[in-house]
Amino acid sequence: MKNPTVSSKDINSHSAAAMQVLVSKEIAAHIRSWRFNILILLIVLTFGASLYVSSMGLKDAVSNMRDPDQSFLYLKLLTTTDNSIPPFHVFLNFLAPLLGIALGFDAINAEYNNGTLTRLMAQPIYRDNLLFAKFLAPLIVVGTLFVALVLLMIGGGLLGTGVRIEPQELLRILGFTLISVLYVAFWLSLAILLSIRFRQPATSALTAIGIWLFFTVFFPILVNLAIRPFLPNPNYISEQEYLAYNELILNLLRLSPSQLYTDATTTLLMPSVRSLGPIAMEQMVGAIPSPLSFRESFLMVWPQVSGLTAAMMICFAWSYYIFMRREIRS
Amino acid sequence: MKDPIIQLTGLTKSYGKVTAVDKLDLQIYPGEIFGLLGPNGAGKTTSILMMLGLTEPTAGTAYVCGHNATRNPIAVKRKVGYLPDSVGFYPEMTALENLCFIAELNGLTKSYAQACAKDMLHVVGLEQEMHKKTGAFSRGMKQRLGLAEVLIKTPEVAILDEPTLGIDPKGVDEFLELIKRLSKEHNLTVLLSSHHLHQVQRVCDRVGIFVGGKLLVEGSIEHLAHNLQQQEGVTTAITLEDPLGDTARFEEALKALPGFRKLTVTGYSIELQTDADVTAAAVRLLVNSGANVVAVSRNDYKLDDIYNTYFENSITTNTAHEKSNGFFKRYQ
Numbered sequence: 200m201k202n203p204t205v206s207s208k209d210i211n212s213h214s215a216a217a218m219q220v221l222v223s224k225e226i227a228a229h230i231r232s233w234r235f236n237i238l239i240l241l242i243v244l245t246f247g248a249s250l251y252v253s254s255m256g257l258k259d260a261v262s263n264m265r266d267p268d269q270s271f272l273y274l275k276l277l278t279t280t281d282n283s284i285p286p287f288h289v290f291l292n293f294l295a296p297l298l299g300i301a302l303g304f305d306a307i308n309a310e311y312n313n314g315t316l317t318r319l320m321a322q323p324i325y326r327d328n329l330l331f332a333k334f335l336a337p338l339i340v341v342g343t344l345f346v347a348l349v350l351l352m353i354g355g356g357l358l359g360t361g362v363r364i365e366p367q368e369l370l371r372i373l374g375f376t377l378i379s380v381l382y383v384a385f386w387l388s389l390a391i392l393l394s395i396r397f398r399q400p401a402t403s404a405l406t407a408i409g410i411w412l413f414f415t416v417f418f419p420i421l422v423n424l425a426i427r428p429f430l431p432n433p434n435y436i437s438e439q440e441y442l443a444y445n446e447l448i449l450n451l452l453r454l455s456p457s458q459l460y461t462d463a464t465t466t467l468l469m470p471s472v473r474s475l476g477p478i479a480m481e482q483m484v485g486a487i488p489s490p491l492s493f494r495e496s497f498l499m500v501w502p503q504v505s506g507l508t509a510a511m512m513i514c515f516a517w518s519y520y521i522f523m524r525r526e527i528r529s
Numbered sequence: 530m531k532d533p534i535i536q537l538t539g540l541t542k543s544y545g546k547v548t549a550v551d552k553l554d555l556q557i558y559p560g561e562i563f564g565l566l567g568p569n570g571a572g573k574t575t576s577i578l579m580m581l582g583l584t585e586p587t588a589g590t591a592y593v594c595g596h597n598a599t600r601n602p603i604a605v606k607r608k609v610g611y612l613p614d615s616v617g618f619y620p621e622m623t624a625l626e627n628l629c630f631i632a633e634l635n636g637l638t639k640s641y642a643q644a645c646a647k648d649m650l651h652v653v654g655l656e657q658e659m660h661k662k663t664g665a666f667s668r669g670m671k672q673r674l675g676l677a678e679v680l681i682k683t684p685e686v687a688i689l690d691e692p693t694l695g696i697d698p699k700g701v702d703e704f705l706e707l708i709k710r711l712s713k714e715h716n717l718t719v720l721l722s723s724h725h726l727h728q729v730q731r732v733c734d735r736v737g738i739f740v741g742g743k744l745l746v747e748g749s750i751e752h753l754a755h756n757l758q759q760q761e762g763v764t765t766a767i768t769l770e771d772p773l774g775d776t777a778r779f780e781e782a783l784k785a786l787p788g789f790r791k792l793t794v795t796g797y798s799i800e801l802q803t804d805a806d807v808t809a810a811a812v813r814l815l816v817n818s819g820a821n822v823v824a825v826s827r828n829d830y831k832l833d834d835i836y837n838t839y840f841e842n843s844i845t846t847n848t849a850h851e852k853s854n855g856f857f858k859r860y861q
Contacts, residue, residue, distance in 0.1 A: 220633040231621060314617025318678070320583055321611035322634045323603045527583050 217324045218332060225336030229302065238298055239344060245294060246348050249287040253279040254359070267471040267488045273356055273368045277375070278468050288464040291379055292457050293415065299386025300407040302337035305400035306391045307522065312398070320527045330522055333391055334384075334515065341383050345376045367470075370493045374467050378500075381507050382460045386411070388514035395522050414455040422451045449476055453503075456510055463503040466496050475499070534559045534686055534718050535580065539589035542575050549575045551742040552589065557720060557735075559685075562712055564733035565722040572742040573722040574614060577688055580720075581611055594685050607635070610679030614691040614722075616671055620664030624655055624674055627663055628681060635682040642681075649677040653707065669700040676704070680711065686718045693728050701725075705732045738839050745839050757838060758805070762790045764828050765801045765808045770821035779818045786810060 229235045253260075253276050260279045261269050268274065280286045307330075310316040319329060349372050353364060389410065393403035426448055433441055452458045466472045470490030491499075533556035540553040550572040557563045567573050578584040580591045582602025591598040594608040618627045625646055632642035650656050653673040658666070663674065672692060679687050689708070693701045709732045712719050723729045729736060730750055737747035746753060783792055788804030801811055808827045815822055 216636060217634050220630065224630050228619070228621065313620070314613065314615045315619060317583070317613040318611075318616060318618075318631075318675075319634075321581055321606055321609075321613070322631060322682075323607040323636075324634055325603065527578070 214325065214328070217322075218328050221324070221328055221332035222336050222339070225332050226340055229337060229340050234301055235340070238301055242294055242298070242344065243348070245290045246287055246352075248284055249280065249290060250276065250352060250355075252281055252284055253277070253286065256281050257360075267490050268469055271365065271368055271371075271470060271490070272360060272362045273353060273364050274371060274468050274470070276352060276356055277372070288375065288379075288468060289461075291382075291464075292460055295379060295383045295460070296386040296411045296415075296457070298341060299337075299383045300390045300404065300411065302341070303333070303387040303390030304394055304404040304407050306333040306394045308394045308398055308400050308403060312400070317527055326523055327519065330391070330519060334388060337387055338380060338384055342376075342380045345379055349373075349376055367493045371467050371470070371496070374493075374497060375464055378460065378463045378467065378504060378507070381504065381511065382456065385456055385507055385511040385514065388511050388518065392514045392518035392521075395518050395525065414457055418455045419452060422448060426451070446476055453506070456507060459503040459506050463500040463507070466500045466503075470496060472496070473499075531558055533557055534594060535720065536592040537576070537580070537589070538592075540576065540579055540586050540591055541588040542572070542579060542584065543587045548742050550579070550586075553742075553744055555737060555744060555747070557718060559718050560712070560716045561734040562709065562719040562721060562732055564729035564736040565720060565739055566724065566726065566729060566736050567722070567739035568724055571739045573739055574690055576739075577611070577690055577720070577722060580688065581606060581609060607682070608685045610682055610684035610687045612672070612675045612679050612687070612689045612692055614694060616675040618663035618666070618671065618674060621662060623660050623662055624650065624666070625659045627674065628678055631678050632681045637681075645681055646677075649681045650674075652680065652711070653677045654703075668695045669697070669704075672696060672704060676707065683715075684717070686720065687712075688720045690722050691724075692721065693723060693725055701728055708732060740839060754834075757834060761838075762788075762802045762804055763806050763808075765803070765806075765811055766824075766826045766828075767799045767801070767811065767815065767822055768824040769797050769799070769815075770823050771797075779815055779820065782814050782818065783811060786814075 256279045257272070257275060260266070260275045261272055263269050277288065278286045284290075307316070310319065320326065353369070353372070356362070357364065386407070390403070390407045393406050394400070397403040397406065426444075430444060431440075436444075453462070462475050466475065470493075471488065473486070473491060535555070535557040537553050537555040540550055540555075541548065542550040553572075553576055565573050565576070575584060579586045580593050580598050582591075582598040582605055585599060593605045596604040596608075598605045618624075619630075622630070625643075628646035628649060629639070629642045632645055633639060637645060647656075647659070650659050653676050655670065655673055655677065658670060663671065666674065676689075676692070679689070687708075692708070693704060696704060705728055708719060708721070711717060721729060721733060733750070735747065735749050736753070738745045738753075746756070748756070780792065780794070783789070783799075783801060786801075786803060786807050788807065789801075790804065791800075791802040793800040799815075801807070806827065808825060812822055812825055
């Protein structure tokens with residue numbers, strides 16, 4: 200046996216290097232896995248389909264003079280639909296949770312069940328390095344995927360139509376990508392939390408899907424059911440009260456991350472959206488139906504973005520807490 | 530003697546009311562192979578995890594390679610290679626990739642890790658399986674790969690938890706030989722936990738017997754056997770050709786042997802119990818007094834006996850407790 204002596208050039212600065220090794224291993228594992236390839240295929244197909252539909256109706260959309268957003272060709276590409284299939288950002292509202300859950304539901308418990316966790320923890324790395332790697336690697340992959348998709352779309356649009364892209368449009372599209380990644384990050388951190396909490400990957404996957412279904416299907420129904428008994432007949436209340444009730448319902452709905460995502464993406468991709476709640480006629484009087492600037496749209500979705508970030512942070516902090524205190528043994 | 534490389538003082542771990550490890554004191558010196566012996570659930574793995582800083586002790590300290598394992602686990606993990614009892618690898622990666630990954634986590638650069646990993650796979654005899662995915666590996670192959678992984682970080686201490694579990698006898702032989710050879714070649718300190726006595730007996734310089742969270746006894750195997758003999762005495766059984774007629778003519782002489790304890794004479798055979806080994810003297814004495822000796826057997830205390838003596842005591846007391854507890858619970 201050769202007895203290799205370790206020279207100083209063979210050892211690089213430690214903690215950051217270990218982190219890099221972990222992340223690149225995770226990325227490699229994701230890219231090679233069937234699961235991820237199927238998901239990518241699903242997303243690319245949805246993207247292609249919604250893009251195809253929108254490009255068919257693009258001519259009508261941009262020549263529609265009554266639409267204040269008609270000059271934003273690339274935003275139109277993302278949002279126009281002939282109602283046969285929903286636009287991409289609505290699709291993503293369903294697919295992003297699936298992506299996050301699929302990439303995270305077995306993050307820790309699979310390591311545990313494989314017996315690799317003890318082995319990994321016996322290496323000179325910090326325990327949180329592993330958790331960060333499990334969180335960061337899927338986000339890098341998903342981020343790359345989304346950025347690649349929108350850049351492909353922009354490039355395709357440039358080639359196909361020859362229309363110059365407005366800087367504002369680019370910012371909005373990148374903002375949309377960022378929020379989508381953030382939305383995936385929320386579901387990913389939730390899935391990782393469940394993967395630490397439950398020993399069986401199947402349990403954590405089912406629980407995560409349960410939470411997802413709850414928020415997309417049952418939550419609006421529940422809010423409706425909970426509010427209706429208290430809601431007086433709209434005909435007998437003042438407009439003020441009516442608006443107050445409406446606001447209350449909307450705020451309750453905003454407890455659901457998918458509502459936050461819908462709000463944020465709609466505002467960013469449709470510059471003419473000026474309010475996410477009901478607007479009184481008085482407020483609209485005198486308003487010129489023109490698109491908002493990027494900054495204004497972004498300020499409008501700031502609460503949504505912070506809400507999503509906060510939800511993600513809470514999940515991550517919680518998983519951090521229980522993982523750091525967990526006994527590592529099989 | 531040199532300073533101990535592993536020093537445990539009053540190490541204790543309790544889970545609620547259950548004490549898994551109870552005030553463990555242990556010194557292991559550089560270059561030796563130490564066998565931690567004990568039945569399942571004796572607290573061996575818990576002690577090992579505390580040495581690696583993977584579990585926080587309730588009380589006491591564990592110093593490994595001069596570092597406090599609880600306060601400074603990273604420094605300890607840099608110098609200690611650990612092979613867990615249920616070793617697992619990423620099934621979708623090849624043996625080489627798995628090994629490189631660990632090497633890189635230990636701070637080796639990619640190209641260097643690759644070269645090192647190939648060397649190690651040769652050492653443990655897995656060079657043929659280098660590019661196979663570990664999902665298809667047998668238990669024995671996984672153990673070998675695990676050993677390669679322990680060695681690739683050029684550790685000062687290797688901690689192997691039940692390394693022979695689930696390998697066939699031939700594989701066990703090879704594996705233990707490998708450990709022994711590597712330990713001698715690289716002056717590697719090895720801590721081996723097991724409940725397989727015979728295997729441990731062959732490779733370990735020193736053993737500690739660990740039952741119910743307590744280290745009952747430690748020392749070299751000869752030392753333990755000697756102790757046991759002190760306690761139990763040596764029994765020599767001698768069989769004669771003719772039925773014993775007049776026993777009185779040598780009985781007195783036998784009783785006069787040094788360290789005599791007990792003499793039983795039945796039919797053809799004589800059973801002699803003494804403190805130390807007096808077989809030769811006893812046979813000479815009998816032959817001189819005209820008896821025809823046809824068979825002599827001396828019972829040597831092997832690890833088995835040591836183990837059984839210590840374990841059986843604890844097991845019988847434990848089970849007795851459990852049974853009576855169950856009994857009382859049922860009727861309360």
